[in-house]
Amino acid sequence: MSGPASLTLSPQRTSSSGSSTHRRPCRRLAVAALRVARSMPARVFPRPGRRLQAIGTCLSSSLSGANLWVFLFLLTHCLGLAAARTPWTTPRVTGSPNPPPPLRTERVFPQHNFDRPVDFARLPGSDRWVVAELGGQLWSFRPSATGAKPELVADLRPHHMPEEFVRGFSILGFTFHPGFATNRFIFINYNEPGSRTNGAVVARFRVSNVEPPVLDRASEQVLLRWTSGGHNGCTLAFGPDGFLYISTGDAAAPDPPDRPHNTGQDISDLLASVLRIDVNRTTGTNHYAIPKDNPFISTPGARPEVWAFGLRNPFRMSFDRATGDLWVGDVGWEQWEMVYRVQRGGNYGWPITEGPNTRVRTDVKPGPGPILPPVVAIPHSEGASITGGLVYHGKQFSKLKGAYLYGDWETGTFWALRHKNGQLVSNQELCKTTLKPIAFSTDREGEVLVLDYNGGLHRFVPNPAPPANLAFPRKLSATGLFASLTPLTPAPGVAAWSPIAPMWNDGAVAQHHLAIPGDGFIATTNARKIIPGFMWYFPKDTVFARTLTLDLKKGDAASARRIETQLLHFDGLAWNPYSYRWNTAQTDADLVAAEGASDSFTVTDASAPGGRREIPWRFHSRAECLRCHNAWSGETVGFNWLQLNATAPDGELRRLETLGLIVATNAPKSQAALVNPHDTTKPLADRARSWLHVNCAACHRYGAGGAVPAHLNVDKKLADLRVLDAKPTRGDFGLHDARVIAPSRPYSSTLLWRIATEGAGHMPAIGSRTVDEVGLGLLRDWMSQLSSSSSRPKLDESDIKQGSPSAALFVALNDPGSADRSVFTNAFARDLFSRFLPPEQRRRTLAMDFAPNEVLSLKGDAVRGRAVFANESGGQCVRCHRAHGAGRDFGPDLTDIRRKYDRATLLTHITQPNLLVAPEHRTHSVILRDDTELTGFLKKRTTTELLLRLEDGSERRVPLAQVASTRPSALSAMPEGLLAALTAQETADLLAFLLTR
Numbered sequence: 001m002s003g004p005a006s007l008t009l010s011p012q013r014t015s016s017s018g019s020s021t022h023r024r025p026c027r028r029l030a031v032a033a034l035r036v037a038r039s040m041p042a043r044v045f046p047r048p049g050r051r052l053q054a055i056g057t058c059l060s061s062s063l064s065g066a067n068l069w070v071f072l073f074l075l076t077h078c079l080g081l082a083a084a085r086t087p088w089t090t091p092r093v094t095g096s097p098n099p100p101p102p103l104r105t106e107r108v109f110p111q112h113n114f115d116r117p118v119d120f121a122r123l124p125g126s127d128r129w130v131v132a133e134l135g136g137q138l139w140s141f142r143p144s145a146t147g148a149k150p151e152l153v154a155d156l157r158p159h160h161m162p163e164e165f166v167r168g169f170s171i172l173g174f175t176f177h178p179g180f181a182t183n184r185f186i187f188i189n190y191n192e193p194g195s196r197t198n199g200a201v202v203a204r205f206r207v208s209n210v211e212p213p214v215l216d217r218a219s220e221q222v223l224l225r226w227t228s229g230g231h232n233g234c235t236l237a238f239g240p241d242g243f244l245y246i247s248t249g250d251a252a253a254p255d256p257p258d259r260p261h262n263t264g265q266d267i268s269d270l271l272a273s274v275l276r277i278d279v280n281r282t283t284g285t286n287h288y289a290i291p292k293d294n295p296f297i298s299t300p301g302a303r304p305e306v307w308a309f310g311l312r313n314p315f316r317m318s319f320d321r322a323t324g325d326l327w328v329g330d331v332g333w334e335q336w337e338m339v340y341r342v343q344r345g346g347n348y349g350w351p352i353t354e355g356p357n358t359r360v361r362t363d364v365k366p367g368p369g370p371i372l373p374p375v376v377a378i379p380h381s382e383g384a385s386i387t388g389g390l391v392y393h394g395k396q397f398s399k400l401k402g403a404y405l406y407g408d409w410e411t412g413t414f415w416a417l418r419h420k421n422g423q424l425v426s427n428q429e430l431c432k433t434t435l436k437p438i439a440f441s442t443d444r445e446g447e448v449l450v451l452d453y454n455g456g457l458h459r460f461v462p463n464p465a466p467p468a469n470l471a472f473p474r475k476l477s478a479t480g481l482f483a484s485l486t487p488l489t490p491a492p493g494v495a496a497w498s499p500i501a502p503m504w505n506d507g508a509v510a511q512h513h514l515a516i517p518g519d520g521f522i523a524t525t526n527a528r529k530i531i532p533g534f535m536w537y538f539p540k541d542t543v544f545a546r547t548l549t550l551d552l553k554k555g556d557a558a559s560a561r562r563i564e565t566q567l568l569h570f571d572g573l574a575w576n577p578y579s580y581r582w583n584t585a586q587t588d589a590d591l592v593a594a595e596g597a598s599d600s601f602t603v604t605d606a607s608a609p610g611g612r613r614e615i616p617w618r619f620h621s622r623a624e625c626l627r628c629h630n631a632w633s634g635e636t637v638g639f640n641w642l643q644l645n646a647t648a649p650d651g652e653l654r655r656l657e658t659l660g661l662i663v664a665t666n667a668p669k670s671q672a673a674l675v676n677p678h679d680t681t682k683p684l685a686d687r688a689r690s691w692l693h694v695n696c697a698a699c700h701r702y703g704a705g706g707a708v709p710a711h712l713n714v715d716k717k718l719a720d721l722r723v724l725d726a727k728p729t730r731g732d733f734g735l736h737d738a739r740v741i742a743p744s745r746p747y748s749s750t751l752l753w754r755i756a757t758e759g760a761g762h763m764p765a766i767g768s769r770t771v772d773e774v775g776l777g778l779l780r781d782w783m784s785q786l787s788s789s790s791s792r793p794k795l796d797e798s799d800i801k802q803g804s805p806s807a808a809l810f811v812a813l814n815d816p817g818s819a820d821r822s823v824f825t826n827a828f829a830r831d832l833f834s835r836f837l838p839p840e841q842r843r844r845t846l847a848m849d850f851a852p853n854e855v856l857s858l859k860g861d862a863v864r865g866r867a868v869f870a871n872e873s874g875g876q877c878v879r880c881h882r883a884h885g886a887g888r889d890f891g892p893d894l895t896d897i898r899r900k901y902d903r904a905t906l907l908t909h910i911t912q913p914n915l916l917v918a919p920e921h922r923t924h925s926v927i928l929r930d931d932t933e934l935t936g937f938l939k940k941r942t943t944t945e946l947l948l949r950l951e952d953g954s955e956r957r958v959p960l961a962q963v964a965s966t967r968p969s970a971l972s973a974m975p976e977g978l979l980a981a982l983t984a985q986e987t988a989d990l991l992a993f994l995l996t997r
Helices: 024-039 048-059 065-078 163-168 622-628 652-658 684-696 750-756 773-785 797-802 805-814 827-836 862-870 903-911 984-994
Strands: 103-108 117-122 129-133 137-141 151-155 170-176 185-191 200-210 213-226 236-238 244-247 273-277 306-309 316-319 326-330 336-342 376-379 386-391 404-408 413-420 423-432 437-442 448-452 457-462 482-485 488-490 495-497 509-515 522-530 533-537 543-551 560-570 575-582 589-591 597-604 612-619 922-928 933-941 945-950 955-959 963-972
Touching: 117 170, 117 437, 117 448, 129 170, 137 170, 170 236, 185 236, 213 273, 236 316, 244 316, 316 386, 316 437, 326 404, 336 386, 336 404, 386 437, 404 437, 488 509, 495 652, 543 597, 560 589, 575 622, 684 773, 750 773, 750 805, 773 805, 805 827, 862 984, 903 984, 922 945, 933 955
Parallel strands: 103 423, 151 213
Antiparallel strands: 103 457, 117 129, 129 137, 137 151, 170 185, 185 200, 200 213, 236 244, 244 273, 273 306, 316 326, 326 336, 326 386, 336 376, 386 404, 404 413, 413 423, 437 448, 448 457, 482 488, 495 509, 509 543, 522 533, 543 560, 560 575, 575 589, 597 612, 922 933, 922 963, 933 945, 945 955
């Protein structure tokens, strides 16, 4: 921006009452005011009043009315905040070294802006488009009518009084009748505010005129009503059979799951379902009829309208015009976003399952039929709020023919899904954008258009970007971040900063730097809405740098060696992580490949067994980094109100303001206590909660994709963490009466075990590989003083003599040197105590996040591999599989696995067992009428019984009369992380054995 005279703002449309219906222009005005305040140097206009007068004169021709007054008000505030700073003039981090996506999006009909649009479609028989806005208005426009404004089709708000209805009234979807040319019918879903018993409505209206179209409000005929709430659905779509399909949500808030209605598995209501009705006939008092082949028409107590159920919030669905398949995008809960190919009578699991997460709620009685898995489930590290799309049948992109295109409302990512008979073949990422895709449609040529909730329509176009940005810095010295690397000195304009609560980095110390191109600044305005709240405004090419330094001789600063410098770069659309690996000469650092890398470092430490420690180091892959830097935790995980100590007058936020790097206009007056976990002057509970927050809560918070529904962020109340006295769902390690956190009984707490071990189950899963001894003791002491409402027995001396896992945990934390550890014989205990052995006696295991080349670069030995296969406390293969005559007949026989997979592919399927699960290899959970639960492979089903193969290899015949319910698992029976306890050589040997002829 050259100055205030160059400021331009897009026009803002107001509601019929004249009040603003769009908050984005106010946010743009705020950011513009901050920029202008910075652009007017104090030496030219030394007094704010004179600067304000001059700017107002320049802007009088650009802004008028309310916009000008809002802008000047904001500018008055910002003039005192926009401190001058040293500019960063050497930015070199721009673009990306990654291959560009195949497509990008392009705005169409840019002259038209809408207020929170939610659905759109072509008017049948016309070139007009009709767009529905969330607030209750429908508009139409003709692309060929240059300069013409959208014309109002209907405003349903005055149609629904009293006034409180107007304030919360919303439209979510509409569709035209297939016979619109003759009957002029349009079907609309509208919703009254709050949770109302009959607040969600599907109604039929008639369009009285088509050029331009005008809706006759008096023609309304209500077809269906159901309870309105947080999840209303709702897509309306006519199938190839001529019936109207309607998607409905569970009418619940995002959390807790499926409460208060408990409707997901209940087909006695219309919620959490896809409905199917005949709008061309009527029966009884209904203004529709039930198709005779609806699946539950004869089921006692069921609503006959239900076509499929067990869906959380099936916001968008569509039919493949070529095959008739019904595709649904179902918005997930804590871990996954699902895409289903919906079948007649299908049960999709909610709230028992959330895609691959099969244990959301165990207290819910399953509805009829087996639970069907999604075609694809997107983890919350990649998506956060799925928007179902369309199967592509256009001509522009021949390679996408027959692929299902869909997107994510939160991340702006789009994918192309391909399948064969409902089994996933590929799920290709097409592009990342700043859009909030809320609906899909097609133009006359069959090309897909996307409706952006921010206000416009877009289409896909080829991405003209070169294969990769070859100019992206391959060395740290080329980034422009540092004036010198020896010693490490930031470039002018690059500032050091410090979070209040540091992470555990395997003993390394972190240095943080912030770089903003030119004299730009971060503004704490509501620049971009993400799920946790509003994201701050960051200038394009902002870079956060984090350099990790390790003392190779404990306590000796002269031995310090820089290991890596991690970058988090904002490209204007999204945050992208990179890592640079320092060379041994400490003169520079090289860009790490996208898949990451591994290394190890020896630290001399007189207090360590053998006088030294071996530190395994993981240079994380870019995908691994994004598991923590996700939309749910805020992409800039460590740079926020909490970590900047925003409420303290002398906190880091105020220092960065003084430097001119931040303009904070809405800092909180109070917030949760985030402290340095190692500050002994702070309360024990605050320190423990802060340790969990910085090391665990990026994933373990609502929606962020943690494998269990634990919420460890410090701004949650203790009672809401979902870990206190909660039974573990991912293994209990044999602990006595195990709980995730057992109040007053730390040695029965699986969370403490996970943090104490460096073997299988170690947490944090990403970010560290060794145990933080100080943090571990801190958590033990905190758990010990937590009050318990139960009188469960605590650890005693007999447990230690018997070698119980709880006793092993006690010994590991309190008496590892003198206690007799020989009584602890299982593999988990071996891993727990391995850190007390000298490095040469320790097994260097792979842990959870190893690079495949660590294994594939080694030559395996099949003889040694047979022993690995047979070791039940190692890779544990023999517990379920047979191979070359050895093992148990539960999972598939692996004798001829070489005919199916090569070495690299086999390793991929072992480390990612859920990547492709054949239907015959899905386990089934069978609940008997006496509440007994059996789990195994369903080998046969007859009219009278089930034949199950159980985990011990035996078969059991179960009479159907004893069966209350059955459901298949969407996950493989083989858990993840089975190689974590093996060394790289042991894994190479295992592969050699499995691939033996």
